[in-house]
Amino acid sequence: MTDSTYKALEPATLADRLGSIPAIRERTGDPARWSVREVGDGNLNLVFIIDGPDGSLIVKQALPYVRLVGESWPLPLKRAFFEYNALIRQAERDPGSVPQIYHFDEAQALIVMEFLTPHVILRKSLMEGRTHPDLGRVLGEFCARTLFRGSDLSMPAARRKADLALFAGNVELCDITENLVFSDPYFAAPLNRHTPALDPVVAMLRADTDLKITAQHLKMAFANNAETLLHGDLHTGSVMVSDSETRVIDPEFATYGPMGFDIGMLIANFLMAYFAQEGHAEAPGARAQYKEWILSVVDAIWSHFSAEFTRLWRTERSGILYQASLFEDQGHGLAAEKARLERLAAIWRDTLGFCGIEMHRRTLGLAHIAEYDRIEDEALRATCEARGLMLGRVLAVGRAEITSMAEVLDLARKINGEDYL
Ligand code: SR1
Ligand code: MG
Numbered sequence: 001m002t003d004s005t006y007k008a009l010e011p012a013t014l015a016d017r018l019g020s021i022p023a024i025r026e027r028t029g030d031p032a033r034w035s036v037r038e039v040g041d042g043n044l045n046l047v048f049i050i051d052g053p054d055g056s057l058i059v060k061q062a063l064p065y066v067r068l069v070g071e072s073w074p075l076p077l078k079r080a081f082f083e084y085n086a087l088i089r090q091a092e093r094d095p096g097s098v099p100q101i102y103h104f105d106e107a108q109a110l111i112v113m114e115f116l117t118p119h120v121i122l123r124k125s126l127m128e129g130r131t132h133p134d135l136g137r138v139l140g141e142f143c144a145r146t147l148f149r150g151s152d153l154s155m156p157a158a159r160r161k162a163d164l165a166l167f168a169g170n171v172e173l174c175d176i177t178e179n180l181v182f183s184d185p186y187f188a189a190p191l192n193r194h195t196p197a198l199d200p201v202v203a204m205l206r207a208d209t210d211l212k213i214t215a216q217h218l219k220m221a222f223a224n225n226a227e228t229l230l231h232g233d234l235h236t237g238s239v240m241v242s243d244s245e246t247r248v249i250d251p252e253f254a255t256y257g258p259m260g261f262d263i264g265m266l267i268a269n270f271l272m273a274y275f276a277q278e279g280h281a282e283a284p285g286a287r288a289q290y291k292e293w294i295l296s297v298v299d300a301i302w303s304h305f306s307a308e309f310t311r312l313w314r315t316e317r318s319g320i321l322y323q324a325s326l327f328e329d330q331g332h333g334l335a336a337e338k339a340r341l342e343r344l345a346a347i348w349r350d351t352l353g354f355c356g357i358e359m360h361r362r363t364l365g366l367a368h369i370a371e372y373d374r375i376e377d378e379a380l381r382a383t384c385e386a387r388g389l390m391l392g393r394v395l396a397v398g399r400a401e402i403t404s405m406a407e408v409l410d411l412a413r414k415i416n417g418e419d420y421l
Contacts, residue, residue, distance in 0.1 A: 005107050005108070006064070006077060006107060006108055006109060007108070008046065008061065008063060009046060009048060009059065009061050009108075009110070010038075011036040011037060011038055011048065012036075014034070014036045014048060014050065014059065015031035015032070015034045015036065016031075018031075018050075018059065018112070019031025019032075019034070021103055021112075023102045023103045023112065024050070024057060024102065024103060024112055026054075027052075027054065027055045027057055027102065028050055028051075028052025028053070028054055028055050028056065028057055029052040029053035029054030029055070030052065030053060031052070033052060033053045034050050034051065034052045035050075035051045036048055036049070036050050036051075037049050040060075040067070042067070042237065042250070043066065043067060043068040043367055044062070044063065044066055044067050044068070044075065044079075044252070045060055045061060045062050045063060045067065045252075046060070046061045046062075046063060046067075047059070047060050047061075048060075048061075049115060050115075055115075056115040056117070057102065057112055057113070057114070057115050058099070058112070058113050058114065058115050058116075059110055059111075059112050060080075060083075060110065060111050060113065061080070061108065061109055061110040061111075062075075062077045062079050062080040062109035062110075062252075063075070064076070064077055068366070068367070069191070069366075075172055075173075076172050077109035078109075078169065078170075079109075079170065079172070079173055079252045079253075080104075080106070080109035080110060080111060080252070081106055081109075082167060082169070082170045082173070082251075082252055082253075082254050082255075083111060083250070083251055083252035083254065084101065084104045084106075084111050085166065085167070085254070086167075086229065086231070086232075086251035086252075086254035087099075087101055087111070087113075087251060088101065089146075089150065089163075089229060090142075090146050090231070090248065090251065092149075093145050093146045093149040093150065094141065094142050094145040094146055094149075097138070097142045097145075097146075097246075097247060097248055098247060098248055098249065098251075099113040099114040099116055099247060099249060100113060100114040101113050101114075102114070116240050116242075116247055117242075118242050119240040119241055119242045119245065119247065120240065120241065120242075121236075121237055121239070121240060122135075122236040122237070122239040122240065122241045122246075123235075123236040123237045123269070123273070123369065123370055123371065124370070125241055126236060126270075126273040126294070126371065127273075127276075127280050127370065127371055127374065128280075129277075129280065129281075129282075129287060129290045131290070131293050132241045132242075132243065132246065133243075133244070134246065135241065135246055135297050135300070136296070136297040136298070136299065136300020136301045136303075136304060137300055137304045138246040139239065139246065139248075139266060139297075139301050139304075140300060140301040140302065140303065140304025140305040140306075140307075140308065141304050141305070141308045142248055143234075143259075143262055143263050143266070143301070143305045144304070144305045144306075144307075144308030144309040144312060145308060145312070146228075146229070146231065146262075147227075147228045147229075147230075147259040147262065147263075147309075148228070148308075148309055148312040148313070148316070149312070149316070150163070150228040150229030151227055151228035151229075151259070151319065151321075152227075152319040152320050152321045153312075153313070153316075153317055153319045153321050153322065154312070154316055154317070154318055154319045155319055156318075156319070157319065157320045160319070163229060163256070164226055164256045167229060167254055167255050167256055168255070168256070170232075170253070170254060170255050173232070173252060173253045173255070174223070174232075174253070174255050176253075177222065177232070177233075177253060178219060178222065178223060180361060180365050180366055180367060181219075181222075181357060181358065181361045181365070182215050182216065182218060182219035182222065182357060182361075183215070183216075183219065184361070184364075184365045184366070185205075185215075185357075185360045185361045185363075185364040185365045186205070186206055186211070186212050186215055186360075187206060188206075189365070191365070191366040192364055192365055192366060193366070193368075194363060194364050194385075195363075195372075195378060195381050195382045195385055196378075196382075197378060197379060197381075197382035197421060198363070198364075198382050198385055198386060198389070198421070200421065201386045201389055201390070201420055201421065202364060202389075205360065205364075205389060205393060208393070210397050211393055211396065211397055214353065214356075214357075214396045214397050214399075215357055215360075215396065217353075218350075218353045218354060218357055218396070221257075221258045221260075221261075221350060221353075222257050222258065222261055222354075223257075225257065225258040226256035226257065227256070227257065227258045227259050228256065228257070228258075228259055229254060229255075229256055230253075230254060230255055230256070230257045230258075230259075230261050230262050231248065231251045231253070231254060231262050232251060232252075232253030232254045232255050232257070232261075232262070233250060233251070233252070233253040233265070234248070234262040234263075234265050234266045235265055235266065235268075235269040235358075235369075236266075236269040236270065236273065236369075237250075237269075237369075237370075238250040238251075258347075258350050258354075259347045259350065260346075260347045260348070260349070260350025260351035260352075260353065260354050261350070261354050263301065263302070263305060263347070263351045263354075263355075264350065264351040264352065264353065264354025264355035264356075264357075264358060265354055265355070265358045266301060267298050267301060267302070267351065267355045268354070268355040268356070268358035268359045268362070268392070269358070269362075269369065270294055270297055270298045270301075271294075271298065271355070271359065271388065271391060271412055272359055272362060272363075272369055272371060272372065272388050273294055273369075273371050274291050274294045274295060274298075274412060274416070275384045275385070275387045275388045275391075275412075275416060276369075276371035276372050276375065276384050276388075277290060277291050277294070278380065278383075278384060279371075279372070279374075279375030279377070279380050279381060279384055280371070280374075280375070291416075295409045295412060295413075298405065298408070298409065299405050299406075299409060302348075302351070302405045303405070306344055309340075309344065309347075310340060310344075313336075313340045313343075317336075322336060322339050322340075322343075324336070327339070348403075349399045349400055350399075352395045352396070352398075352399035352402055352408070353395070353396050353399045355392070355395050355396075356391070356392040356393060356394070356395035356396025356397070356399070357392065357396055358392075359388045359389065359391060359392030359395075360389060360392045360393075360396075362388075363385045363388060363389055364389075372384060372385050372388075379421075382421055383419060383420075383421060386419075386420040386421055387415050387416055387418065387420065389420075390415050390418070390420055391411060391412055391415045394411060394415075395408065395411075
């Protein structure tokens, strides 16, 4: 894709530029009556809401640079192409889990999609102390369906290899993950920042060579283990929720990588929201029940992921791996079950590792989370963040020894009672 015709949209020019596109016009009505606002609060892109007489739509457009940092950090527009391609695959693999796409313009790096209402970003909801029924089930099943169905467990080999090649082009966004997630948190990288009161814990973590080695083992898995098509940035800012529905958005970091990456990143963001609750509580201790609800969602994500992965393993194992012709058809059904449990155990270990590393980078690196950043009392913020860092270390380095989610949740509860500063 060349960007010679590319021009960033503005609220004032949007009706002129997009108003004649039938897929847009038929859903919004007369462009002369549109009201347009830019609402993007993420790190990378422009996001507009078009409110028209007949309906509303979202227009997401990539900028040629990282919005969070500015034009000094150029970033290719082709990420919109990867996002679009990931969204259509996710919609096929887990119908109803992502917004509907109405229009894609590669040269303008823009995707026009369903306006989800009354949905809000899950991260915001977790700060407000709101619960959402079925959240863990929907997210666990989303992970199982997209990860299983994007892999050699399920896809025809030629299609999977074609997708592997296609998404291998998402080099610059992988580069962001490779640096920001796996390396920068473990030394004083130029763009890093952290709450100053964390200094002693940060110094301890950066001197911890077992942790550094672990992070590099995990980076190797991310870069080299092309197990499946990942969402690539599955945190609670990439999930929209209402009282009755959950949708996943923003897969522009999509790439082939290990299954545990998406699940680990997702769980990490819930665990950090758990540690941050004291900073958002209406009164000390007022969020005790809510904190347990967050942990119950973490539990549900993993249990629904494993249950759905198991169902798919038993009913949709149509790829080149662990073929039924080699197991069930030879009377070796029990061995297929053993293989499934071994795969799940490997995904579990990866999940814990990626989870721990994500908890570090969101506290020590460039891209933080609002749950921590919005705690105004710096001492309280540091206390919450330090707990997350400590759990992250235990999960990442100890991932081979921790065998159940109950153990993870108990560790979170225990660490939440400690003061590390
Ligand atoms: C420079 S981009 C920083 C972070 O924002 C995205 O949401 C990803 O998580 C990325 O690591
Ligand atoms: Mg995003």
